[in-house]
Amino acid sequence: MLTNILILFPLIFALLVRIVPRNLVWSFSLGASFLQIIVTALAIFNFMDSASHPSLSSNLPWIQSIGAKWSVAIDGLSIVLVGLISLLLPLVLVVRRNAIDEVHNLHSLIWWMAGAMYGVFMAQDGLLFYTFWEFSLIPIYFICLKWGDRDKIKTTLKFFLYTLAGSLAMLAALIYLYLNGSGSWDIQDLYQAGASLDVTAQQWVFWGLFLAFAIKIPIVPLHNWQPDTYASAPLQGTLLLSTLMGKMGLWGLLKWLVPMTPLAFTINQNGLVILCVVSVVYASLMALRQDELKRLLAWSSMAHVSLMAAGIFVWNISGIEGAMQQMFNHGIITLGLFYCAALIINKTGETRISSLGGLRVQLPAFAGFFIWIIMASIGLPLTSGFPGEFSLLNALFEYQPILAAIAGTGTILGAVYMLRAYHHMMHGKNKFNVHDIHQNNKALLAVGSLLILIFGLGPSLLTIVFEPTLLDFFSSFSKLQ
C-alpha cells in the first residue's frame, strides 16, 4: 500500500497541481512534498520494524498477456534512494520561488519526474522498470528545453539522444532476457534467465544494459552530454539530473546489471573498475580546466559518481556500502553546491569564476555555508562526504591498491579545483556590490549543512537501514554465481 502511494501520489499530484490557483502552487507543492516525507517516514518505520513487511510491496497484474506485473517493493537498499528523493524534493521545489513564469508547468513536471523515479527504484518487474525509466526522461527533457539557458535546444537534444540510445539498448537486453526466461518479467526470474545464458549471450545482455546505465551516470567515454546539459539546464533541472537522475544509473548497475549477468560481469570486472577509475581522474582533470562555475561542478559531480560506480564494480561489501552512502550524501552535497552556484550567479550575473572575486566581504554567512559544503564535497572527515568516500577507496584498495592510489588523486585534485574556485570567487579584493543573501536562502543552506553534519557524525543512521538487505542481496548473488 505505502509503496503504491509513494509512486502514485506524485503522479496524481502532477496533474492536480495544474488546477491549483497560480499563487498557491508553491505552497501546495511544498505541502504535498511534506506529505510525501511523512509517507516515506512511515515506510521507513515499517521497514525497520521487520515483522510487518507486506505493506512494503505490491504485486498486481498489469499486462497479463506478456506476464508483466505491477510489482513494486521497498527493501533496505531502495529505501535509501526513496528517502533521498523525498528529502530533496521539497528543497528542489523551493530553490527558486519566483522568476519562473508557468510555475504550474514546472511543478507538474517535477512531480511527474519524482513519481517516475520512485518507480525506478522500487520496480521489481523488468518491463515496469523500463517504463518508469523512460517515463522519467520526458519531464526532464521538457524542463531543460523550456527553462534552459543558451544552447538549450542543441544540448537538450544531445542529452535526449544519448539517453534514448542507452534506453533502447536496455530494452533490447531486457526483451532478450524475457524471451530466454520463464515468461515472466519478474526481476528474480530475469536473474535466473540471465544466469542460465552462455557467456556470449550474457556479454550481449551485459553491454546492452551497461550502455543505458553508464550513459545515465555518466562514465567516460559516454559522458559527453553531461557538462553541457548541467550547465544549460535551469537550476531545478540541474538539481534533478545531478542529485537524483544519475543515481538511477548507479542503481541500475547494482540491481539490474551485475546480478543479471554474473558470468559476463566476472569477465569484464577488471576492465570496468579500471574504466571507472580512469573516469574519476579524467573528470577531475577536466574540472581543473573549467572556468564556468556550473561546468566545474558538473565535472566534479562526475568524478564522484564514477568513484561510486567503481565501488559497485569492485563488488565487495565495503564498495557497495560506500556507494550506497555516497549516493545519498552526494545528493545532498551536490544540491548544496549547485544551489550556492545559483545564488552566486543570480547575485552577480556572472557565470565565470575568473570574473568573480571578493564576495566573502559582503556575504559572510553564505561564505561559511559554502566552504562547509565544499569541504563535504572534498571529503573532510565529520562531513557526510567522508565515510562513503573512504569505504569506496578502501574497497578499491582491497581490490588493487594501485587503483586506490590513482583514484585517491581525485581527492587531491578535488581540493585543488574546489579551493581554487572558492579562492577566486570569494577571496581577494571585492569586485561586486551585492546584498547579503535572504533569510530563506540561509535557512535552506542551514538545512543542507546540518544534514551534512548529521550524516557525517552518524553515518550509521544510514548504514543501519540498508546493511541487512545488502548482506542478503550479496549472499543470494553468490549463489547465482
Added chain:
Amino acid sequence: MVSPVMENLLLVILLFPLLGAGLNLLIGNKVGEKGIGWIANTATGFSFLTALYVFFASGGCQSGLTFSMFEWFHFGKVSIPFSFYLDGLSGLFVLIITGIGSLIHLFSMGYMHGDKEIKRYFMYLNLFIFFMLTLVMASNYLLMFVGWEGVGLCSYLLIGFWYQNSTYSEAANKAFIMNRIGDLGFLLGTMLMAYHFGSLSFGDVFPQLSQFSDTGVLTAIGILFFIGAMGKSAQLPLFTWLPDAMAGPTPVSALIHAATMVTAGIYLLARTSALYVLAPLALDLVLYTGLATALLAAVIAVYQNDIKKVLAYSTVSQLGLMFAAVGSGGFGAGVFHVLTHAAFKALLFLGAGSVIHGLHGEQDILKMGGLKKSMPVTYLTFLIATLAISGIPPFAGFFSKDLILVTLYEARGPLFFGIALLISLLTAFYMFRLFFLTFHGSPRNDKLAHESPAGMKTALIVLAVLSVVLGFLGLPHIFAHPLGLSNLLEEQLKTAVVMSAPHLSATTEIVLMVITLTAVVITIALSKRKYGSVQSLMAEETRLTTLEKWASHKFYLDEIYETVVTKNMDRLARFTQHWADELIFHNISSLSGRSVREVGLVMRKIQNGNVGSYFTAMVLAMSLILIYFIFQ
C-alpha cells in the same frame, strides 16, 4: 585503578574548546571584543586545568584512560568508534596543546585587539584546539585522521584569515593541498593496516605486531604514514607550504605552525613506534628525510630577512631533527624535542609577534635594530628562547638537542652526528643573526617601537620560564644519577612508546657534549662579530654569491614544483580537455548525430511522393526477389 569519573573527564577536556567556539558563534556578536576573547580563553583554560588534573590524578596517565562513545562508522568488518585514549604519550601532548594553547589565546587578546573579525579568529582558534586534541586523544587511526584533517582545515582558515589579500588566500590553499597529498598517504596506510590487522584501534593492532611476520607490509604502512607526516610536519618534499603559511596572524604561526600542529607527524610516528621498530627500512627513510630537510631548511634560514620566515624555516629544520631522532629509533628524544621546542619556538614567534606589533607591521629584520631598549621584556624573553634553541645549558633546548645528537651518534655513528651538529651550528648562527639584527645595533627605521600590553607580556614571561625548566624533565642520566634524580620524561613515556636503552659510556657522552657546546659558543661569537652591532643597512646582504642567492630563494623549490608538478598537471588537464574531450568524444558524439542526419537526408529522397519512382523501386525489388528464388 582509574575511576570512570576520571575517564569522563576526557570528554570534558575535549569539549571545552568546542563549546567555546559554539558559544562565540551564537553570542559572539553581542558580547563585544573582550567578551569574545574571554569566552575563548576560558574554554581553553578550563580544558588545560582539567587536563592537568587528569594528568596528575592518574599518575601521568600511565595506566591508560579510555572513553568510548558510539560507533562513528564501519567499513567491511572494521569498526571505527568515537573512542578517546589518554596514555603517557597523548597525556603529554594534551598538556602541551592546552597549555601552550592557553598562553597563545591570552597573547592573541592583545595582538588581535581592534581586528573587526576577532570573533571569527577566536572561533577558529578554539576549533583548532578541539581538533588537535582529537588528533592526539583518538584511540584509532581514523579518528586521529579526523583531527588530522580538522587541524588542516583550521590551519587553512587561519592562514587565509585576512582573505582580502589574495596572496594570503593562495598560501592557505597551498597549505591545504600539500597536506592533502600527504593525507592520501595516511589514508592508504590506514587501509593497508585495516586489511592486514582487521582493525585500526591501537589496542587491537599493536598486540598483533609481535606475531606479524610480513616486514614488507609493515614497511609499507610505515612509509605511507610517514608520507602523511611529511605533509603535516613540513618535511621534504612537502615542506614549502609552511613558510608561506606565515601569512596568518603571528599567534597562529606560534600555535599551529610551530608548537602543535606541525608536530603531529612526530606524534603519529611515536604513537606507531611499535610498528616502526619492526620496519627498519621505513625508519631509514624517516632519518634521511629528516636530516636532509633539517640541513636544507637551516641553510635557507641563514639567508632570510623576514623575521617570520626565518622562524618558519627554523621550525622546518627543527622538525627535521626530530624526525632524524625518530628515524634512528629515538622516539623519546623526538617527543622530548617536541616538548621543549613547543615552548621556545612559541616564545620566539610570540616575541616576533610582539616586535611586529611594536613596529606596526614591520617584518624585515634588516629594517629593525636597537629594539633592546624600547622592548625590554620582549628582548629578554627572546634572548632566552634564542639561547634555548641554540642549545646553551641550562635552557630547555640544550637537553633535548643533546639527546638527539647522542641518539644519532649511538645509532648511526659519527657521520650522522656530524651532520646533526652542523645543523645545530647553523641554527645557532641564524638565530643569533636574527636576534642581533632585531634587538642590537641602532634602529634602522623611523617607526616608534613600543612594548606590548600586559597580557602579551605575561604570555612571553610564562613561556620564557618554561623554556628554562622544561629541559630538566629529560635530565640526561649522566647528570641525573649522581644527583639521585630520574629522567622524568623517560618515566612518562616508557609505557606508551618504545624506548631504546642508552648504552653509551658516560665519558663518550660528556666528550660529545663538550664538543657540541664549544662549537655552538664559537658559532654564536662569530654571529655576534658579524651582526652584533650593525649601524646601517648592510650592503653585503645584497651582494650574495650564487649559492647564497639560491639559498635565499629557498633553492627555487617552489619554482621547481611549479614547473615539474603544477605545470605538468595543468598540461595533462589541458591535454585531456583538448585532445580527449573536445577532439575525440565531442566529435564522435556530434559525428554520430551528423551521420544520422546525413542518412536521414538520403532516405528522405526516397520518400519524394513521386508515384513513378515508387513504382520503379517496386519493380526493381520484385525482380531482385525473383532472381533470388530462381538461382537459389
